Amino acid sequence: MDFRLSEEERAFVAEVVAFLEGEATHPDAADFMAPDREADSMLADSPARRAFNRRLGEQGYLGMTWPAQYGGSERPGIYEYLLNEELAGRGAPLIGKGVGCIGKTLIRHGSDVLKSEFLPRILTADVEFALGYSEPNAGSDLAALKLRATKTETGWILDGQKTFTTSAHFADWYWVAARTDPTAPKHKGISVFLIPMDHPGLTIQEIKTMGDHRTNAVFFDHVEIGEDRLVGEVNKGWIYVCEALDFERFTFFTVNPIITKFRELLALLKATERGGAPLTDDPLIAQQIGRLAADVEAAKMLQRRVIVAAGKGEVPAVEAAMYKLFSTQLGQRLADFALDALGPQGLLAHGAAGAPADGKWEHSYRATALDTIGGGSSEVQKNIIARRGLGLPLA
Ligand SMILES: Cc1cc2nc3c(=O)[nH]c(=O)nc-3n(C[C@H](O)[C@H](O)[C@H](O)COP(=O)(O)OP(=O)(O)OC[C@H]3O[C@@H](n4cnc5c(N)ncnc54)[C@H](O)[C@@H]3O)c2cc1C
Incomplete structure (x- = not known):
């Protein structure tokens, strides 16, 4: 499989990175970007976050895959992934619900009244669902x-x-x-x-x-x-719900935050001393880091398989299930390992004196619990792999 990005795709990523670097200097950036915390900005609201979403719309980043007749630019789905990866890497709100689940379902099945009422407002980020x-x-x-x-x-x-x-x-x-x-x-x-x-x-x-x-x-x-x-x-709602969940799975689960977290944890453990030596000098810690490095690479490859399959117009349900199962459990393993390696200090929460990385890992331990439940639990993903991927019988 060829996982390399085309020249046009790389140019798009560079454009998005430049845009987000500009956004990061915005006085209210902390309201819509949370690079040092879990990417939970989708779950909160603020005027600055809404304004940021509107600027995404002005850039033409919403509805990129929609047909031109509805204001889209008819780009392949990979552009939504690429955008979401960069947004997720900075803890910014992802595009998904409005553009993906709702917009795409309305385009396929909605009445003219609903289309004209909602599609333009989704493109300008003037409506939240x-x-x-x-x-x-x-x-x-x-x-x-x-x-x-x-x-x-x-x-x-x-x-x-x-x-x-x-x-x-x-x-x-x-x-x-x-x-x-x-x-x-x-x-x-x-x-x-x-x-x-x-x-x-x-x-x-x-x-x-x-x-x-x-x-x-x-x-x-x-x-x-x-x-x-x-x-x-x-x-006919069940058909629409299933289609919309497919859109959600494709666009919501990003790998950049895991890669960033792994790098940050490695840097933190190198900089943290116990008994006069960096934690990374401990052979048991080093071994676990080696294992996690391999897992992060595996997560990246599983995600690439989803993108490649989606790019061919397939519905990569099994690939997406494998990636979701593996990457969400990896996020939890990273946080679990961080607390183990940091010892009692790792339990200190945001704002506590001496909390490593200002409590990031204590928070990550709690926040990643959701990831193996929302959007279909780990057991549900295993069922999809077993039944749809391997043809095993229904339980
Ligand atoms: C913080 C949070 C935010 C959420 N946001 C939304 C939202 O915005 N909109 C929305 O509609 N939903 C949302 N959800 C709901 C989420 O999608 C469900 O919690 C999830 O699908 C699991 O369903 P359940 O909670 O009913 O658990 P259950 O389905 O009752 O599952 C309980 C346990 O049994 C396991 N299980 C269930 N069926 C099987 C099976 N066939 N084989 C093996 N094991 C099985 C599950 O994996 C789980 O471990 C959210 C959930 C949380 C926690």
């Missing part, structure tokens, strides 16, 4: 979702609950999967709706997580919406 899929009893088995949408003469009424909706507390619109036909087989009675996040009848309740990320439970109490809020065809 939250994804409402998971429910208390429907996560890995998403098709078991129960949020009920009942047909009325003029539209739909929604009743029920979603859980773990990231960004519901600041998003403008809610992309929601609901059950529209409870009598149909579970994959066939689901539809997707777009609902304003401040709609009467919606209650948003904070869920705090161990990684300091805020997510939310969302309750629907007789939420009445018009027919025009339905995305595509009724009862």
Whole structure:
């Protein structure tokens, strides 16, 4: 496999790097770039972050893969990866939800009304979305979702609950999967709706997580919406959700933060002394670093396989599952090793006197717990590899 970038792709990366270097000098850069912490800026909101997203739009970086008729530049998908890698490397918000899941689904299946209402605003980053899929009893088995949408003469009424909706507390619109036909087989009675996040009848309740990320439970109490809020065809929602998850997997999981974290950890351990010698002089620590270096390289190659397959127009579900499984567990192993090697000091949190790297590794240990759950848990990835990759029977 040839993993090298073309001249045009390398030029694009150089252009993005130059743009981000300029952005890093912005007085509010700390609000939308967090290079020394986990890349969690997607999970928070601020005027500076929104302004940064709008500047991404002005640069033409949103909708790069969209058709020209919707304001896109019809570039191959690899450009979205390349952009997201550079954004992730600096802890800046990634492009994904709006441009990927929602924009691409609307382009393929949305009504003209929804297209003209949302696509231009996605391109200028004037709208934020939250994804409402998971429910208390429907996560890995998403098709078991129960949020009920009942047909009325003029539209739909929604009743029920979603859980773990990231960004519901600041998003403008809610992309929601609901059950529209409870009598149909579970994959066939689901539809997707777009609902304003401040709609009467919606209650948003904070869920705090161990990684300091805020997510939310969302309750629907007789939420009445018009027919025009339905995305595509009724009862075809499962197809749209699966397609959108494919878009998400392709664009959300980046390798640059892992490479950067590995380099930073190596530098920290070299600079940290115990018993008058750098920690890296300890043969056990050196061995583990060697192992992690090989793992980082393996993660890079697994990700390249996803990109190459996607570039050929394939749906690299198995490659993406392998990469997600391996890289998210590697992120956790890195943080685990950092705390082991740093000893008790490694447990000191951000702001504590003497905390190595100002508590970065203590935070990373907590924050990376999410990575093997969100976007499909590790077990779900293993199932995809076993069934779709190896043809093993369903459990
Ligand atoms: C911080 C955070 C943010 C999130 N953000 C969003 C969001 O914005 N929008 C959204 O819709 N969802 C979001 N999620 C939900 C996330 O996608 C689900 O938590 C995830 O899919 C797992 O579902 P679950 O929590 O219901 O766990 P379950 O599906 O109940 O799984 C519990 C355990 O059983 C394992 N398991 C389940 N099924 C199988 C199987 N068939 N074989 C083997 N093992 C299995 C799982 O791997 C897991 O270890 C978020 C979650 C978190 C924690």
